[in-house]
Amino acid sequence: MTFELLSPKLEKHFMRWYLHVDMDAFYASVEQALNPALKGKPVIVGGRSGRGVVTSASYEARKYGVRSAMPGFQARKLCPQGIFLPNRRKVYSEFSDKVFAILERYSPEVHALSIDEGVVDLTGTERLFGPPVKTAKEILARLERELALSASGGLSASRMVAKIAATLAKPHGFIFVPPGTERTFLSPLPVERIPGVGPKTHNELLRRGIKTIGDLFKHASLTRRYLDLEEERAGKRSHDHSIGNETTLDQPLKQLEQMEEVLWELVEEVGARLRREEVYARCITVKIRYANFKTITRSKTLNVPTCFDREIFETARELLRKNLAPEGPVRLLGVSASNLLSSGWDESLFDVQKRRSWEKLYSGIDRLRRKYGDEAISVATPHTKRQ
DNA sequence: TCTGGGGTCCTAGGACCC
């Protein structure tokens, strides 16, 4: 906590202000905003199909113990009167854009951390909008007024403290942690409040007698490891982007041919997204989860990056065939593309020509699909006939 | 009618190179 070392005058000079905004029960709230009849009701997004899980539960539903990531049948048992809705990702993503558009009215420095969470750097906005505390409250009120969505906020000179504060403020609250009071604020909190400390780490820390963040402070190296309060590094990390698609099968599969058909469908989606984002993948990874829940991933780095279904599929199929262990039936298959390049890598002339011709073919396919839907064109997998 | 789907980050070992 750098500012504790500074004199009050310098402090003012270097002070940064971060507002962490976290939308409350985002997907469920969007559904309620779009359909006022759902207001005040136990709305549960996801968990409708047999193997589905809850993606978001309104606070009314949470009263019954429904939580996100909970299997659907369990949620139904806890809250039979719950209103179960399908996951409409596109709609939530549109609302997310509206949320961030509002945040961006208050600062050019807005970092989206997920679809429903972001950090607004309010440093230097005093002259325009007044004191940060006032601005923060105004932003939260504005989200509610313009989008009918409830949000929680945390304001601090440290991003991590701001995030913890926002979580603590939930639902529909705001916590300001004045500079210099961070330790006092954090010390009584249980260690699992720290982002990145999940069940495993929590247990490990408990085993060492560390329950609260205050306990953690007594161990300098552990504090550095889990509670990184340095601000300067933030945002420096190169984003190792990846694009993937996976599915849990209704029935665990035993036949390789059936698996390959699923694999092809997954690949088509991944390929389309790569082309939409105009990136090429150097690494293809296949994920296999067996009925006993054992999960493996196998990856291969390509000599020539690709975004073409046929090439991705060849690699994915090879990985699948080579690694299909005798663990029995497969309950989940996934394909993911990583090590993404946007273009301009060192290509041989042959590769350039091949890539151009593929690009022509696939841009035609993608265009037709956009116009007439995914079913407009289906491409035969190398081994199966599809109508 | 056990346990989704989208990701990121970190670690660790082996290959390979200088």
Add this chain to the structure above:
DNA sequence: TCTGGGGTCCTAGGACCC
């Protein structure tokens, strides 16, 4: 006479987050 020491890439797995 035991066989250094980096750096980078690739692969696999696991923890964690929303």
